[in-house]
Amino acid sequence: MTRSWPCDHCDAAMHVTVSQTVERDRLAWSVSSACASCGNAEEQCGRDDMPPQLRELLIDQVGLVILQADAETSQRSRTRMLAVFRAGGATIHESVSRYRALTNSGIEGTPAEMKLLADRLTRAGALLRGPEAS
Numbered sequence: 001m002t003r004s005w006p007c008d009h010c011d012a013a014m015h016v017t018v019s020q021t022v023e024r025d026r027l028a029w030s031v032s033s034a035c036a037s038c039g040n041a042e043e044q045c046g047r048d049d050m051p052p053q054l055r056e057l058l059i060d061q062v063g064l065v066i067l068q069a070d071a072e073t074s075q076r077s078r079t080r081m082l083a084v085f086r087a088g089g090a091t092i093h094e095s096v097s098r099y100r101a102l103t104n105s106g107i108e109g110t111p112a113e114m115k116l117l118a119d120r121l122t123r124a125g126a127l128l129r130g131p132e133a134s
Helices: 052-062 071-087 092-102 111-123
Strands: 002-007 013-023 026-035 042-045 065-069 107-109
Touching: 013 052, 013 111, 026 052, 026 111, 052 111, 065 071, 065 092, 071 092, 071 111, 092 107, 107 111
Parallel strands: none
Antiparallel strands: 002 013, 013 026, 026 042, 065 107
């Protein structure tokens, strides 16, 4: 998605493009910016968490999606699903809260974030619902 913000060199509108994808079981993101007025251009990329300002731009572009799992069918793989959350850096309490959210109203994130989580949870035996569950 292309957005604008002031150029660091001339203060004209700089066009900014943000993207996020899943590569080799990790999030990958990039941002490109270019100023038509002075020619200033910048590229930035990274893995895992995006800087908050860039994530907000991405959300403006693609929105958020919800990933859900059926509570009844998830019960037998609960321990493995909790391990997925723990491997992602969540505490035990946070993992239990995320599992409960997943099996109730769902977990919300960017399409790439939910695809990565869905891939990991599916490998752990979860049966998921939502746009990234396929």
